[in-house]
Amino acid sequence: MPLDTLPVELRLHIYEYLPELRVNRHETVAPHTPLTPGICRASTWLRRETLPIYARNAHFGIQADNNAYPKGDRVQIWLNTLNDSVKHVQSFQLSRYWVTNGPPTRGQGHVGFYIFFERRSEDRWKVSGGTYPLVYDPRARRGESVLRLLRVLHQTVLVEGLELRGEAPQLRREDVERVAAAMDLIASRPFASNAFADQSEEGRDAWSKALEDLESDLYALWPKWSGAQAS
Structure with missing residues (x-):
């Protein structure tokens, strides 16, 4: 029996058993990698029915550097791909390197930071973050800068954003765009490693x-x- 002859409710139940749409699947938004499973690209009606399931069940990891994607801004490409289905996203992580004079390699001491958003219940989201490869990088006050960013994101995106959108707050495109912009700001303002080493009052x-x-x-x-x- 052709799939499109089945009732919609039954088709939606079948989709949940597909490996590429399974719960807790980790998806990395990377160059030369399809941004959606094949079933989401098979036809217009299949995309309409399966893209929300894919967005809801996957954990997305995105390297948010402006030059990280050869065909454009990786965050914007991901948002454009999901389109309206971004409201179904339950978990995503943006990672960013601090601005350096060369390619970001761990061996050269170039490190980064990440911000992780996760929906913990129907009405509650959580934001966390940190630095890597060190868990809390004290060099150039990087760790303190990320903690300050988390405070701002908690107040703006969570308390005054998602939590005021009703009983089941949904993610919006502008939420992700502003988080990415805030990370760009942090990454482009590295404090010199010895600028504040002086423990004097000044x-x-x-x-x-x-x-x-x-x-x-x-x-x-x-x-x-x-x-x-x-505050």
Whole structure:
């Protein structure tokens, strides 16, 4: 019996058994790799029925550097591919290298950071993050910068964003775009490794001022919060 002759409810149940649509599948958005399973590209009606399932069941990992994708911005390509189905996404991670003068290689000490969003229940999301390859990289205050970013994201995206969208808050395209923009801001503002090594009062004041300026610039990405600082 042809698939398209079955009731929609039965087809949706069948899709859940396909390996490429299984729950907790890890998908890496990478060059030269299809962004969606074959069944999502087989026909218009199959794409319409299976893309939301794919978006809901997969955990997406995206390297968010602007130059990481040979055909354009990797985050935007992913968002364009999912289109309206981005609202079904339950889990995604954006990773970013700090700006360097050469290709980011671990052997040269070039490190990065990540932000991870996960829907933990029908009405609750969680955001976490860190640095790599070190869990908390103290060099150039990288770890502290990421912690400041997490504070801003918790207030803007979670508390004043997702959690105010009803009983089952859905992810929106602009949420992901602003998270990526905030990561670009962090990555392009590396603090010199010895700039705040001075433990004098002047040195501590300089570092505190740098963090405050960074936080203000992060909030400015959300118009409602422009000029604000975390409490």
